[in-house]
Amino acid sequence: MKSGREIVEILEAYDLTGSYRAAAELAGCDHHTVARYVQLRESGQSPEARAHRARPIDEYMGKIEELVARSGGRVRADVVHRRITGMGFGGGERTTRRAVAQVKARFAAGQRRVFRPWIPEPGLWLQFDWGEGPRVGGRRTSLWCAWLAWSRFRVVIPTVDKTLPTIVSCLDSTLRRLGGVPAYALTDNEKTITVEHVADIAVRNPEIVAVARHYGMTIRTCMPADPQSKGGSENTVKIAKADLVPTDANLLPEYRKFSELEAACRLFTEEVNARVHRETRRRPVEALAEEQTRLHPLPGKPFTVAFGTTRRVNWDCTISVEGVRYSVPHTLVDTRVWARFHGDELIVTAVDDDGPTEVARHPRSTPGSPSIIDAHYPTRASRDGDRTPKAHTAEEAAFLALGPGAAAWLVEAAAAGTRRVRRKMADACALAKLHGADRVDQALGTAAIAGRFADNDLIRILAHQAAGTAGEATRASEAHSLQPGTSAWARFGTTDDRSNP
Numbered sequence: 298m299k300s301g302r303e304i305v306e307i308l309e310a311y312d313l314t315g316s317y318r319a320a321a322e323l324a325g326c327d328h329h330t331v332a333r334y335v336q337l338r339e340s341g342q343s344p345e346a347r348a349h350r351a352r353p354i355d356e357y358m359g360k361i362e363e364l365v366a367r368s369g370g371r372v373r374a375d376v377v378h379r380r381i382t383g384m385g386f387g388g389g390e391r392t393t394r395r396a397v398a399q400v401k402a403r404f405a406a407g408q409r410r411v412f413r414p415w416i417p418e419p420g421l422w423l424q425f426d427w428g429e430g431p432r433v434g435g436r437r438t439s440l441w442c443a444w445l446a447w448s449r450f451r452v453v454i455p456t457v458d459k460t461l462p463t464i465v466s467c468l469d470s471t472l473r474r475l476g477g478v479p480a481y482a483l484t485d486n487e488k489t490i491t492v493e494h495v496a497d498i499a500v501r502n503p504e505i506v507a508v509a510r511h512y513g514m515t516i517r518t519c520m521p522a523d524p525q526s527k528g529g530s531e532n533t534v535k536i537a538k539a540d541l542v543p544t545d546a547n548l549l550p551e552y553r554k555f556s557e558l559e560a561a562c563r564l565f566t567e568e569v570n571a572r573v574h575r576e577t578r579r580r581p582v583e584a585l586a587e588e589q590t591r592l593h594p595l596p597g598k599p600f601t602v603a604f605g606t607t608r609r610v611n612w613d614c615t616i617s618v619e620g621v622r623y624s625v626p627h628t629l630v631d632t633r634v635w636a637r638f639h640g641d642e643l644i645v646t647a648v649d650d651d652g653p654t655e656v657a658r659h660p661r662s663t664p665g666s667p668s669i670i671d672a673h674y675p676t677r678a679s680r681d682g683d684r685t686p687k688a689h690t691a692e693e694a695a696f697l698a699l700g701p702g703a704a705a706w707l708v709e710a711a712a713a714g715t716r717r718v719r720r721k722m723a724d725a726c727a728l729a730k731l732h733g734a735d736r737v738d739q740a741l742g743t744a745a746i747a748g749r750f751a752d753n754d755l756i757r758i759l760a761h762q763a764a765g766t767a768g769e770a771t772r773a774s775e776a777h778s779l780q781p782g783t784s785a786w787a788r789f790g791t792t793d794d795r796s797n798p
Contacts, residue, residue: 299330307334353388354396357381361393365400374398417446420591423479423514425471427487430455433552433640440562441467445475448584449574453562455555455640461489462605462637465508469599475585477592478512486518504602511600513593555640604646605637614673618643622667623659627675643668696722699734702742706750715750725755732759 299307303324310320311331321328337343354361360381364372378386378393386393423445430438441454441464452471456463472478484490491499499518509516552558570581577584608616610629615622618636625634625645635646638661645657659668686704688694696703703725710718729737740758744750749758 299326299334304334307331308338311335352392354381354386354392357384357386358396358400360384361396361400362404365397365404370401370404372397419447419588420477420593421480422446423471423475423482425468425482425484427459427485431552431558433555433558438555438558441471443467443471445479445581445585445588448581448588449577450475450581450585450588451566451569453566455558455562457555457638457640459487459489461502461504462602464489464505465600465602466604466637466639468508468512472512472595475592476589476595478514478595479592480514482509482514482516483519484516490516491518508600508602512596559640598648601635601648604635604648605644606635607633608636608645609633615667615669616645620664621662622669623657623662624667624669624673625657626673629656692719692723692726695726699725699729699741700738702738702740702745705745706741709745709748710750713748713750717752721750721752721755728755728759732763736762 303326307320307324307326307330310323311317314320314323317328317331317335320331324331361377364377364380374394374397375390377397378390381393423443425441425443428440428442430440432438436457439456439459441456442451443453444451452474454467454470456467468482486494486499488502490502490505492502493500501516505516552561570585573580606618608618610616610625610632612630614627614630615624616634616636617623623636623643623645629647632647634656635648637644637646641661643657643659643661644655645659647654647656657670657673659670662668686693686697686707688697696707706725707718707722710721715721725737725741736759737755740755740762743758743762744754
């Protein structure tokens with residue numbers, strides 16, 4: 298068999314001389330060789346094509362093809378060689394291996410899956426998938442990665458879980474960043490999207506169907522192992538992880554806070570959407586402006602599942618989430634709100650006629666440590682521990698009518714555990730008839746400040762005030778004590794002490 302270069306030289310020599318023998322002398326070969334290559338060229342066949350020569354294994358090729366087809370291309374060549382040797386084949390195993398390799402190659406070519414290129418149209422397809430995110434404070438995170446198939450506009454949102462409220466929230470945020478709703482959303486077959494498969498037919502989650510109906514779109518799932526339907530979203534995940542997940546290759550620092558990861562995702566999407574895409578040769582942000590004319594308008598209100606799970610507000614202005622109590626404004630008592638975790642925070646949303654409103658935001662807490670915000674409760678006229686006396690009988694009303702000093706005396710006397718309080722109140726009312734209500738009220742206020750609640754203390758204070766020597770009330774100093782000292786024990790055990798009888 299001549300090489301390609303030798304065949305070309307032979308044909309050039311024939312074109313130059315027009316004679317088989319003359320060309321054979323120039324090319325250094327037999328004139329029959331020149332004639333064969335010239336005839337192959339004139340008949341339209343390739344001069345390099347080798348003529349099939351009969352081989353001893355040809356009569357066993359049918360059996361080899363049968364064994365390869367029955368095994369699905371998995372049968373080994375040594376097994377085939379033993380089978381055809383038993384049938385009378387006398388050739389070597391090397392010949393069998395070559396024949397089996399040729400048959401397997403033809404079989405694989407017939408079984409190969411052929412994919413039609415997916416040519417997206419503007420305004421039709423949105424793809425999203427999940428990727429493993431970096432750890433934040435030792436906790437795992439996930440990356441919601443979505444993109445429009447035509448404009449290649451990407452959206453990456455970090456989350457701490459993959460629950461249905463989180464999916465709906467990410468979907469709503471993505472659609473609002475895109476400025477419209479495409480006709481279809483394509484994703485993987487997760488339990489939040491597809492509950493099961495029956496006869497290779499995906500059964501949708503009823504809740505995700507309601508979400509799709511709210512936004513006016515259809516959610517579809519990709520075919521298993523189908524690169525044409527999965528490739529786009531998976532490529533977005535790969536690109537996002539390459540830039541966001543800390544590895545030895547990109548040398549990114551470890552994310553300490555969830556807000557840092559959110560900022561990194563926003564920066565990534567801004568950069569990737571502003572640079573020219575290698576396939577479309579356009580910036581995705583520019584292509585999005587054109588695709589937005591084909592998108593459906595967004596509904597005014599998000600789907601309520603996007604706000605999380607519903608909670609009833611208790612009478613103490615709190616809701617319970619994962620065993621932890623979080624406060625909400627007191628105006629929402631006995632109403633229903635929505636709560637969901639976003640990173641390290643709990644977001645509480647209330648929906649009224651004007652639409653959804655964020656009413657509270659708490660840092661994530663643990664059971665046994667409630668998160669209470671004082672601003673969620675109404676202001677009170679009196680603080681804890683300050684009680685305002687309220688009369689329920691005529692005697693109590695007569696005493697409190699003396700003035701604020703009487704009320705102060707009652708509060709302090711009660712706190713000190715004074716005995717016979719009602720009798721002393723009656724005595725004060727009797728003294729008010731003799732000395733006047735103002736003087737008695739002043740004396741009661743002085744007694745409350747000085748802490749004097751004995752039987753005759755009020756009369757002594759009135760007499761002191763009547764003498765005109767009223768001054769600042771004094772209290773015993775901490776430097777003075779009525780406790781006997783220990784100086785008498787200083788000589789205990791000494792000689793002088795023993796000499797005394």
